[in-house]
Amino acid sequence: MSGNKAVAYKGPGVVEVIDVDYPTFELKDGPGVNPANVGRKVPHGVILRTVATNICGSDQHMVRGRTTAPTDLVLGHEITGEVVEVGSDVEFIKVGDICSVPFNISCGRCRNCKERKTGICLNVNPDRPGSAYGYVDMGGWVGGQAEYVLVPYADWNLLKFPDRDQALEKMLDLTMLSDIFPTGFHGAVTAGVTVGSTVYIAGAGPVGLAAATSAHLLGAAVVIVGDMNADRLAQARTFGCETIDLSQGDPGSQIEQLLGIPEVDCAVDAVGFEAKGHGHGAGEAPATVLNSLMDITAAGGAMGIPGLYVTGDPGGIDAAAQKGALSLSLGTGWAKSLSFTTGQCPVMKYNRGLMMAILHDKVSIAKNVNAKAISLLDAPRGYAEFDAGAATKYVLNPNGYLN
Structure with missing residues (x-):
């Protein structure tokens, strides 16, 4: 050969x-x-x-x-x-x-x-x-x-x-x-998804959809997928997911419309470091997903983070982002006793x-x-x-x- x-x-x-x-x-x-x-x-x-x-x-x-x-x-x-x-x-x-x-x-x-x-x-x-x-x-x-x-x-x-x-x-x-299937499954497992869980997944790309599939496989009661891409949200609905359009604003209020409360038991970040802010026309804001998940995850809950974060990003929005240093509201996570799992599946x-x-x-x-x-x-x-x-x-x- x-x-x-x-x-x-x-x-x-x-x-x-x-x-x-x-x-x-x-x-x-x-x-x-x-x-x-x-x-x-x-x-x-x-x-x-x-x-x-x-x-x-x-x-x-x-x-x-x-x-x-x-x-x-x-x-x-x-x-x-x-x-x-x-x-x-x-x-x-x-x-x-x-x-x-x-x-x-x-x-x-x-x-x-x-x-x-x-x-x-x-x-x-x-x-x-x-x-x-x-x-x-x-x-x-x-x-x-x-x-x-x-x-x-x-x-x-x-x-x-x-x-x-x-x-x-x-x-x-x-x-x-x-x-993507093990990665999405890992995101759901490390977020603590089990029978009866309410789950929010940020990102309706293939990993997000694999995480949603995994949440259903693990017995979740409600699986909510958030994104700004209408076609990808429509794909999530084809297999029983609820969806929210993040171009309309942050996820909390839209989750409340679905569940009656603005929080979920478990959350998965399937977006990573190229995240955008919420709302119509929002620009890149790499800490958006992580901070929003801390806001909407119930106290004592967990976040699975299969979304990719890097230590070298030449296109980062500022000097901190270019080396993977993001402005996280860690105090929120600490106050709510949240667990985080990052890294390769x-x-x-x-x-x-x-x-x-x-x-x-x-x-x-x-x-x-x-x-x-x-x-x-x-x-x-x-x-x-x-x-x-x-x-x-x-x-x-x-x-x-x-x-």
Whole structure:
């Protein structure tokens, strides 16, 4: 093998499909690769032919130029693939297996991995705990919006689907296991969602809709989704969510109209650092969601925060925001004894259980997030439409597995 097409970041607002090297069992130098990782041997890895790889809102932050991502970084951390080569140290995963790839890269050997904290593995990123494919400052592991991709620590990282034909039939659902479904579920779990809960989810993008789906799966009594995008709010209503339009003002008064009180038991931030203020024509105000959730979450409640926050944002509205320092009303959270959970979702904590829910028809995540398969060559169009607010989860189909 020698060829491999991939989606690369070419500068703010621009992605292109380019030719890159076919992966090998050694990390090579390239855009975003940590120098300490260059030459790293990966006999414990496999090479996948990509079955499906999704465009994520986290990718959009980079493509908008809102991170320090370098030009020509190959994108993509939501990966499902068929094993075509196995490294010499791989024991259980075999050629022909179709597997979901957690977006967190983890070794399975460090203290954090052994404690199921796979989002902050200590051995895969020389700069800091935690790593991911195709993402800025995450160690330089090449992204999976490509025809082929290398996955390290394969016996540990890969979730093998039990039946090939069933997996291909349900692939639009199963491809969500690499990130957004576990991430949304993690947001709901860490917010304390349980049977009978009232839940507010800020953001009706794919992660917000996955969190709403998860809240229903966990038994919530009422799931309310807030956004300014009418099409995305309409998508939330297709599977039983209540919705509020934040262009009309802050969420508290609108929640009161639905519940009789201006608060909920549990809240999820599925927006992150590019948040806008509330009200018509509101501009960017990155602390808006976090502060509003503290206002509307009942005393003693919890907030799940899967929305992305960064330490380097060249487009931040001020010097503080550019380094991730936001003006939070922490006193409100303290006075109400609220709990907060932030950071990467530890995908392996949830993905097998969610896989079983999909395979046994307990949930239709692809339908709920309005998944749509497009070709790899159509990736630039998918990025542009998603950035413009399309109520769609774009799934790239690099090798023709999807109808």
